[in-house]
Amino acid sequence: xxxxxxxxxxxxxxxxxxxxxxxxxxxxxxxxxxxxxxxxxxxxxxxxxxxxxxxxxxxxxxxxxxxxxxxxxxxxxxxxxxxxxxxxxxxxxxxxxxxxxxxxxx
Amino acid sequence: xxxxxxxxxxxxxxxxxxxxxxxxxxxxxxxxxxxxxxxxxxxxxxxxxxxxxxxxxxxxxxxxxxxxxxxxxxxxxxxxxxxxxxxxxxxxxxxxxxxxxxxxxxxxxxxxxxxxxxxxxxxxxxxxxxxxxxxxxxxxxxxxxxxxxxxxxxxxxxxxxxxxxxxxxxxxxxxxxxxxxxxxxxxxxxxxxxxxxxxxxxxxxxxxxxxxxxxxxxxxxxxxxxxxxxxxxxxxxxxxxxxxxxxxxxxxxxxxxxxxxxxxxxxxxxxxxxxxxxxxxxxxxxxxxxxxxxxxxxxxxxxxxxxxxxxxxxxxxxxxxxxxxxxxxxxxxxxxxxxxxxxxxx
Numbered sequence: 001x002x003x004x005x006x007x008x009x010x011x012x013x014x015x016x017x018x019x020x021x022x023x024x025x026x027x028x029x030x031x032x033x034x035x036x037x038x039x040x041x042x043x044x045x046x047x048x049x050x051x052x053x054x055x056x057x058x059x060x061x062x063x064x065x066x067x068x069x070x071x072x073x074x075x076x077x078x079x080x081x082x083x084x085x086x087x088x089x090x091x092x093x094x095x096x097x098x099x100x101x102x103x104x105x106x
Numbered sequence: 107x108x109x110x111x112x113x114x115x116x117x118x119x120x121x122x123x124x125x126x127x128x129x130x131x132x133x134x135x136x137x138x139x140x141x142x143x144x145x146x147x148x149x150x151x152x153x154x155x156x157x158x159x160x161x162x163x164x165x166x167x168x169x170x171x172x173x174x175x176x177x178x179x180x181x182x183x184x185x186x187x188x189x190x191x192x193x194x195x196x197x198x199x200x201x202x203x204x205x206x207x208x209x210x211x212x213x214x215x216x217x218x219x220x221x222x223x224x225x226x227x228x229x230x231x232x233x234x235x236x237x238x239x240x241x242x243x244x245x246x247x248x249x250x251x252x253x254x255x256x257x258x259x260x261x262x263x264x265x266x267x268x269x270x271x272x273x274x275x276x277x278x279x280x281x282x283x284x285x286x287x288x289x290x291x292x293x294x295x296x297x298x299x300x301x302x303x304x305x306x307x308x309x310x311x312x313x314x315x316x317x318x319x320x321x322x323x324x325x326x327x328x329x330x331x332x333x334x335x336x337x338x339x340x341x342x343x344x345x346x347x348x349x350x351x352x353x354x355x356x357x358x359x360x361x362x363x364x365x366x367x368x369x370x371x372x373x374x375x376x377x378x379x380x381x382x383x384x385x386x387x388x389x390x391x392x393x394x395x396x397x398x399x400x401x402x403x404x405x406x407x408x409x410x411x412x413x414x415x416x417x418x419x420x421x422x423x424x425x426x427x428x429x430x431x432x433x434x435x436x437x438x439x440x441x442x443x444x445x446x447x448x449x450x451x452x
Binding site: 014016017018019020024025026027028055056057059060061062064090091101104105106 | 282300308313387394
């Protein structure tokens, strides 16, 4: 298992993420980012670092479905909290918000 | 107000006459015979608009005007004349409401005709012209009135954007860029809050507003730079926040005594609703919107949904019940901005 990988949402996915479900809520949804960018590599790395900078925003529907949904997918909040870490220099409080999304997932 | 009331059998006869007349005119036209079309509004109901046609400034009278429109449509009239000649103040959300009514009936397969008798005063004409309302109705363009169109984000219509495959996130990004161009202070968090709020209002419409309803989803967005700030208008004509919340309460069989519309709206906006329904991972959108509307980035806001209005002005928050039912939800807010200081050249 490799050490770490950093995924910058604004570069690999979209600067304008929106909505929960793909494709009903649009092209760049929480479900799509989770299913196409995180789950396929989840077990390949010790840490997955999500870079949240340079986004227009991180709406609750997108982030809850992505990160809260990840906890529901693995049926474990601890597993997700231990695996993911975040970069958010634009908006540091976003990290706590996402942590709460994971804790409130189910 | 001039109104023509007809019995159902008279309506049917009139409709058949109109259809025969239209058929005759088409036939003559196809044979290259010129026909003089005289349009007379005498046979259509004319509904006079109040002097202050504004849901934000004059909600009860303005909603009464819309109720008259709905009543005439329910009575079977398919062409209405909206007399705005005496309107002194017209605010944009009224136009969004008119557009949405027209579209709903078109989408239901029962199209209506709306004729507007244009206002005479400058402000309502400016509002009609700047908003992009003209493209929805066949109104004559007025001469240039010295209006600066770069100060306006014309009406964005979700159904039309979807048809053109424009992603909702891109629309929100464009709205953020529009506001930023006037603001010398591009505080990241402020504009992320704006973006998040716009997205969540759209999501709320698309996911909740039209549940169990025959009406197609649609929301409308408009923004304009004013002296006091950048005003945003977001409107959807779904069930409304309060009715949608009530449905969730019923679905969850929650025995909550929340009969008052203001307490329901407050609960949804504050996020308290999430814990009441046991849905801690859901319903985060409107609280996120509310956090923005009550922040220092917004000087004032106005929400109208179902029969409740909430206004904020700085830190003051007020709820007011109204006499009429507003079909959907309207969010209006004025965002602060800092104008760039003009540098003097020596």
